[in-house]
Amino acid sequence: MTPTPGGTTHRRTLRWQTATVLAVHDETPRARTLRLALPEPRRHLAGQHYVLRLTAPDGYTASRSYSVASAPDDTGEIELTVEKLVDGEVSEFVHDVVLPGDELEVRGPIGGFFAWAGDSPALLVGGGSGVVPLMAMLRLARRTGRADLVRMVVSVRSPEDLYYAAELPGPQTTVVYTRVAPPGAPRPPGRLAVADVAALVRGGEDAYVCGSAGFAEAATTVLLAAGVPVERIKVERFGPSG
Amino acid sequence: MATTTRGFFGRGRAARDPRLPPGQYDARDDWPVLHAEATPRIGTDRWTFTVEGLVERETTWTWDEIHALPRSRYAGDIHCVTTWSKLGMTFDGVSVDTLLAAAGPLPTATHVVAVSHTGYTTNLPLTDVTGGKAWVVWDADGRPLTVEHGGPARLLVPHLYFWKSAKWVSGLRLLDHDEPGFWERNGYHDRGDPWTEQRYQGD
Numbered sequence: 209m210t211p212t213p214g215g216t217t218h219r220r221t222l223r224w225q226t227a228t229v230l231a232v233h234d235e236t237p238r239a240r241t242l243r244l245a246l247p248e249p250r251r252h253l254a255g256q257h258y259v260l261r262l263t264a265p266d267g268y269t270a271s272r273s274y275s276v277a278s279a280p281d282d283t284g285e286i287e288l289t290v291e292k293l294v295d296g297e298v299s300e301f302v303h304d305v306v307l308p309g310d311e312l313e314v315r316g317p318i319g320g321f322f323a324w325a326g327d328s329p330a331l332l333v334g335g336g337s338g339v340v341p342l343m344a345m346l347r348l349a350r351r352t353g354r355a356d357l358v359r360m361v362v363s364v365r366s367p368e369d370l371y372y373a374a375e376l377p378g379p380q381t382t383v384v385y386t387r388v389a390p391p392g393a394p395r396p397p398g399r400l401a402v403a404d405v406a407a408l409v410r411g412g413e414d415a416y417v418c419g420s421a422g423f424a425e426a427a428t429t430v431l432l433a434a435g436v437p438v439e440r441i442k443v444e445r446f447g448p449s450g
Numbered sequence: 451m452a453t454t455t456r457g458f459f460g461r462g463r464a465a466r467d468p469r470l471p472p473g474q475y476d477a478r479d480d481w482p483v484l485h486a487e488a489t490p491r492i493g494t495d496r497w498t499f500t501v502e503g504l505v506e507r508e509t510t511w512t513w514d515e516i517h518a519l520p521r522s523r524y525a526g527d528i529h530c531v532t533t534w535s536k537l538g539m540t541f542d543g544v545s546v547d548t549l550l551a552a553a554g555p556l557p558t559a560t561h562v563v564a565v566s567h568t569g570y571t572t573n574l575p576l577t578d579v580t581g582g583k584a585w586v587v588w589d590a591d592g593r594p595l596t597v598e599h600g601g602p603a604r605l606l607v608p609h610l611y612f613w614k615s616a617k618w619v620s621g622l623r624l625l626d627h628d629e630p631g632f633w634e635r636n637g638y639h640d641r642g643d644p645w646t647e648q649r650y651q652g653d
Contacts, residue, residue, distance in 0.1 A: 222637060222650045226453055263453060268460040271473055273532060297461050297475070305457040313453055318650065320636040321486050421483035421598065428488045441488045 222315045223248070224261065229310045230285065235371040239337065240303050241277060241289045244314065249284035252276050253323035254344035255416065255444075258288060258316030262301060272298040275340040275418075275444075276317065277372075279347035289371060291337040322416065322444040326352055331408055331436070332360040333400075333427045335419025338446055339371050342418055346380065355380050359408040363400045363423065382408070400427055406434045418444040469527050469537050471644035477534035483598045484532060486632070487568045490618055494602050497567075499549070499586060500621035506554030510621075513602070516586065519544045524585055524608055529644040531611040541606050543587030546579045546622070559624040563631060564605050564616040572614050572631035573640060574607065576624065583609055586619060611642035611649070 227244035234240050254276075261271040278287040290302045306312070324330050324345045332342040339362050349358040360381045364370045366388035377383070384404050389397045395404075400423075415436045417427045424445045431441055467476060494513040502508045511519075522545040529535045555576070562579055564572050578584065585606040588595050595601035600617025607614045613633050634640050639648040647653055 222652060262455040262458040262460075264458050264460040265454050266460075269473055270458075270460060270475075271533060301455075301458055310456055311453065312455065315650075318637055321632070425489060425598070432488070438488045438490075443486055443488060445482075445484050 222318065224313050224315045226311045227314050229306060229308050229312060231308055232306060235289055235373075236369055238292045238369075239289055239371055240292070241287050242302065242306065242312075243278075243285060243287050244312065245285050246314070249286075250317060251280050251282070252286065252317035252344075253320070253325065254279060254348045255323035255341045256317035256319045257341070258286065258314045259318065260288070260298060260302075261313045261315075262298060263313065270297045272296075273318070275344070277340045277343045277347075279344055279351050281351075289337070289340045289343075322418070322442050324348070324414070324416065326354065327357070329357050329410060329413035330359075331405070331413050331415045331431075332358060333363075333405065333415060333417045333431065334360070335363045335400075335423030335427065336365075336369065337371070338417075338419030338423065338444070339376075340418075341444060342416060343372055343376070345416065346376070349380070350378075359410075359413075361400070361405055361408065363419070363427075400430055402430050402433045405430055409434045409436055411435075413440070415441045416444070417441060419446060421445045467537060470535055471529055472647055474529055474533055474535040474644065477536050480534070481536060481599065482530065482532070482534055484530065485570075485617060487570065489598055490568050491597060492567050492602060492618055497602055498620065499603070501549055501553035501624070502621060503562075503624035504556040504559040504626060505550075505624055506556065507552070509549070509553040511549075516544060516603075517588075519548050522548070522585055524587070524606055526608055528606075528608050528612050528615070531613060531638065531642065531644075531649050535644075540589075540591055541585060541587040541608075542589035542592075543585045543603065543606070545582065546584040546586065546605075547582060549586065549622070550580065555624055558626045561625045561628045563623045563625060563629055564614070564619055565621050565623060566616050567618045567620045570616055570618070570632050572616050573629055573634055574610070574614055575628070575641065578607060578610060578614075578641070579622070583607065609643070611639075611644055613638065614642050 231243040257273045257275045274288040277289045292303045293299045326348045334342045363384045367390045500510040524541045527537045587606045588603040605616040605619040
């Protein structure tokens with residue numbers, strides 16, 4: 209199936225479509241990835257998200273936005289990674305109920321601001337689950353042979369909290385551990401600091417910051433101190449939206 | 451009608467607050483922070499608010515000048531398109547009616563673009579910011595509005611999704627046509643009524 213041409217969110221109806229769950233797998237004990245087949249695929253930009261809507265038999269609905277973790281491609285399939293939140297009506301359902309073969313309503317892709325086209329230098333700074341849209345960017349860069357464009361810093365509490373742990377490490381990526389570092393880590397546990405990003409700033413790049421509101425504020429402050437101009441910093445804040 | 455999701459029954463609808471529009475949940479003590487740019491620090495010594503465009507008198511207020519205008523309070527609920535709502539808040543500031551009265555909208559004006567000190571924009575029909583429906587506010591629940599929530603002052607249009615309530619607002623530009631703002635160019639609805647779930651273009 210040929211996806212409709214992509215780009216930023218179109219100023220037209222974003223139709224709901226019924227996706228089929230092809231596979232589920234856990235990234236961490238609290239993060240699960242769904243691979244979805246879309247009947248009406250539209251190629252996304254790395255960094256965009258989809259809305260997932262659950263509907264009860266009496267018509268009650270709950271919907272939440274989840275970033276696409278997979279790189280844009282022509283498969284008609286996407287991957288969404290969902291963090292399990294305490295009392296999260298949608299995220300707990302994704303973790304506890306959803307199985308391959310289930311049908312889920314989604315619409316997207318949405319968002320044009322926090323998106324990377326894959327052809328310009330980018331510094332990616334993610335905290336915890338904020339790595340998800342950045343992973344789409346890293347995957348795109350690697351797939352297109354332009355990994356040189358990307359530098360990525362991911363901040364996590366401990367090794368077991370790192371999403372995509374088998375795939376993410378590489379010459380483009382740095383992992384900062386805030387509470388527990390693995391044996392032999394080059395730096396002691398601690399919050400993201402200017403020293404963690406200063407050497408990665410080349411000048412002329414766009415910085416993409418994604419994480420909780422607290423992480424986003426701290427990371428933005430660090431980037432400014434490292435010399436990234438404020439107008440080149442794009443921020444996606446993940447709220448506690450269940 | 452949406453397709454029923456296998457195994458999903460929803461939670462707590464017996465206790466659902468009638469003040470919650472469809473698809474929204476009560477954020478209770480949380481006030482999530484969601485904006486797309488670095489949080490700016492705008493001192494009140496250099497803060498200004500301007501009404502311009504299709505008006506008889508382009509008018510700019512300083513921080514002290516806008517505080518000398520008659521105060522107006524909103525007490526009620528706010529609704530974010532990301533599905534959280536906060537119920538029973540109070541905001542203090544000045545009514546947009548007061549600001550527009552000073553500038554004198556021309557009869558040809560039909561829409562406004564709210565502009566922020568960060569360059570953020572959002573578009574609204576003029577009728578959605580007049581008639582006691584919109585404010586420029588600097589206090590929330592009795593305390594100065596913090597910078598992450600748009601302080602020192604933000605627009606407040608509480609009957610529409612909260613992205614219309616531009617943080618760090620710097621002015622209103624009156625137009626004779628609708629001109630999509632930041633999120634609206636990126637697929638979000640031009641009006642954004644939470645009660646009819648106007649979240650995205652075409653809703």
